[in-house]
Amino acid sequence: MREVAIVSSAIHQVEALTFTTDVQLMVPLINEARDAVGLTQADIGFTCSGSSDFLAGQGFSFVQTLDAVGAFPPIAESHVEMDGAFALYEAWVKLQIGEIDTALVYSYGKSSPGSRRDVLAVQLDPYAVAPLWPDAHAVAALQARLLLESGAVTAEDLAAIAVRSQRNAVGNPNALRASADVTVDDVLAGGVVADPLRAADLAAEADGGCAVVLAAGDRARELCERPAWIRGIDHRIDAHGLGVRDLTRAPSAALAAGKAAERAGFAANDVDVAELHAASTAQAHVLATEMGLGGTGGSVRIDPSGGSLAADTLMAAGLVRIAEAARRVSGGEAHRALAHASSGPCLQQNLVCLLEGE
Amino acid sequence: MDPAPLRADLVIEYPFTRTTGPVVGAFMTGLRDGRIVGSRRADGRVFVPPAEVDPETGDAITDIVEVASTGVVETWTWVDPPRPGSPWAQPHGLALIRLDGADTPMLHGVLVDSAADMATGLRVEAVWRDERVGHITDLVGFAPETADGAAGEAAAAEEPVSGEPVRSIRTPIRLEYDFIPSAAAQEYLHAYAEKRILGNRSPVDGAVFVPPRGVDPRHGVEATEMVDLAHTGHVGNFCVTHLPIPGRSDLPTPYVSAWIHLDGADIGFLGLVSGCDLDEVRIGMRVRAVWKPDDELGATAENVRYWEPTGEPDVPVDRAGNRAWQGEDGDHA
Numbered sequence: 001m002r003e004v005a006i007v008s009s010a011i012h013q014v015e016a017l018t019f020t021t022d023v024q025l026m027v028p029l030i031n032e033a034r035d036a037v038g039l040t041q042a043d044i045g046f047t048c049s050g051s052s053d054f055l056a057g058q059g060f061s062f063v064q065t066l067d068a069v070g071a072f073p074p075i076a077e078s079h080v081e082m083d084g085a086f087a088l089y090e091a092w093v094k095l096q097i098g099e100i101d102t103a104l105v106y107s108y109g110k111s112s113p114g115s116r117r118d119v120l121a122v123q124l125d126p127y128a129v130a131p132l133w134p135d136a137h138a139v140a141a142l143q144a145r146l147l148l149e150s151g152a153v154t155a156e157d158l159a160a161i162a163v164r165s166q167r168n169a170v171g172n173p174n175a176l177r178a179s180a181d182v183t184v185d186d187v188l189a190g191g192v193v194a195d196p197l198r199a200a201d202l203a204a205e206a207d208g209g210c211a212v213v214l215a216a217g218d219r220a221r222e223l224c225e226r227p228a229w230i231r232g233i234d235h236r237i238d239a240h241g242l243g244v245r246d247l248t249r250a251p252s253a254a255l256a257a258g259k260a261a262e263r264a265g266f267a268a269n270d271v272d273v274a275e276l277h278a279a280s281t282a283q284a285h286v287l288a289t290e291m292g293l294g295g296t297g298g299s300v301r302i303d304p305s306g307g308s309l310a311a312d313t314l315m316a317a318g319l320v321r322i323a324e325a326a327r328r329v330s331g332g333e334a335h336r337a338l339a340h341a342s343s344g345p346c347l348q349q350n351l352v353c354l355l356e357g358e
Numbered sequence: 359m360d361p362a363p364l365r366a367d368l369v370i371e372y373p374f375t376r377t378t379g380p381v382v383g384a385f386m387t388g389l390r391d392g393r394i395v396g397s398r399r400a401d402g403r404v405f406v407p408p409a410e411v412d413p414e415t416g417d418a419i420t421d422i423v424e425v426a427s428t429g430v431v432e433t434w435t436w437v438d439p440p441r442p443g444s445p446w447a448q449p450h451g452l453a454l455i456r457l458d459g460a461d462t463p464m465l466h467g468v469l470v471d472s473a474a475d476m477a478t479g480l481r482v483e484a485v486w487r488d489e490r491v492g493h494i495t496d497l498v499g500f501a502p503e504t505a506d507g508a509a510g511e512a513a514a515a516e517e518p519v520s521g522e523p524v525r526s527i528r529t530p531i532r533l534e535y536d537f538i539p540s541a542a543a544q545e546y547l548h549a550y551a552e553k554r555i556l557g558n559r560s561p562v563d564g565a566v567f568v569p570p571r572g573v574d575p576r577h578g579v580e581a582t583e584m585v586d587l588a589h590t591g592h593v594g595n596f597c598v599t600h601l602p603i604p605g606r607s608d609l610p611t612p613y614v615s616a617w618i619h620l621d622g623a624d625i626g627f628l629g630l631v632s633g634c635d636l637d638e639v640r641i642g643m644r645v646r647a648v649w650k651p652d653d654e655l656g657a658t659a660e661n662v663r664y665w666e667p668t669g670e671p672d673v674p675v676d677r678a679g680n681r682a683w684q685g686e687d688g689d690h691a
Binding site for chain 2: 057070130142242
């Protein structure tokens, strides 16, 4: 396997980008990520992006966003209608082929013009489920109640996850929900939004984007003092239907973590930090359990940035997890890190990326 | 921004008609006839709604079996207010309900007054719509089971089954957005009210882009300088349309849409060409804006009703069209 590393990243997340287009959002982020390692677009071997037309309300909206790259003369480029983490996976595969040494990955989501919780219903089974328009909060609540009533967690456990996120998020300029002194009691005192979930249990909805530069082998060492090497990366998928799987589990997360660990040569929980892409505290618990991260009292520091619970940008939150984990490695704060991204309803799809310093 | 920000309702509708195939079709046909069916795989496990393929093995499942229209709530939440587009106008329960005889739960609404009436383990029975068409909303929802629940089910099953199997269903999707143009687009649209057409000048090479989008798309950099553009230009390309666009009765056919390349701009933008015979429209033809009367002007590109010929000599065809993207021979490459 060819050595590939994350050598730079740029992140911007806010509550709403009212007067900013996707292109205007991405111009400074893409330039920041390229400038940090002294690259221009002409130096980039492959560009891959992730976004969703349903957020923009416009078909093929990603084509316009290429304006932010400066795609002239024409560039080698691809797009996934998924989170940018999955675009990063495609770029990683492209780098494995060996014909290029650098790649730019970016993704973005501006969900504030529409009703995000309702837009997400269109990803469900279009015959028997989507016509009922179950919104994303309701679907997350169905999953959370199963978890609570299974006895695996208590409401206090979930509140503790919310507290962990908000406390870790202090100092993260992209976090929408951060507090140094929030307590479990504070969270439990919050009103129920989608029974049994409270507002603090649901990821904070954010507009925003992320750009990441990847480089292979010695090129990465030239560009970056301490590259965050991708030692293992894997993407697995469970069945789509909500009724055909046990929603208290995410077998594809465990499998992706195991496969990534095989490649990496170290266990998925043999890391210093882990960044999780969860839509709710209940999902964060399921993920930590599936990947053996040991929960709030374990040795792995979970969501040092606050995780997606603190700022959840559709189509970018997964790539942000990878960027945040890579920053911990490149900054020397962590030797090894796990980054996770999900897609589909109730953790249907899971990607695990294991990073390591030199 | 001085003037009030512009905004618009943006509504996206997908009027899908979906074919059902034999398995989903059996489910929809069952609903129309007041029955609920699932699909049974070799080991006897019954999926409701029916799975066409085994989610574990990928094998096709074709054995259709009827299950009861009574069952038990496995997990639930409370939806208040009801969601736009959903079949419910009142706050309601939403649950995964495992019907008697089924091994997987199905999602549907639970028709009770408050969250206090919801519980995991609650026994429920189907509430049917009187007029059924073969759609998931043939079920109004599920209500707490009554003593005659089983009798009601039997009554439905005894109704004579008539009609062809359901082969397709309508699943329209409607999504509403609050569209707010970017700052650059706001300035562009407001300028139209003053009979001005604005472009953005590239800070890299001076190329002018219209409409202004706040960026130089060739170089991927921010572009903030606005320039006033001439109201004259030439046709870079055009199309004569003979088919009407649904909903555009203001656009009688045939009409000519064209890329208008304004003097001083390096890319074209879309406009209508009129004021001459269709046969006269050609690449390189010089045109000028025909504006609405001053008292009808608004913050909209519709202020330019169309572009009419000026009668000036044509731009040579090899010089017509985009200048910013012509590569090494272009002015700005």
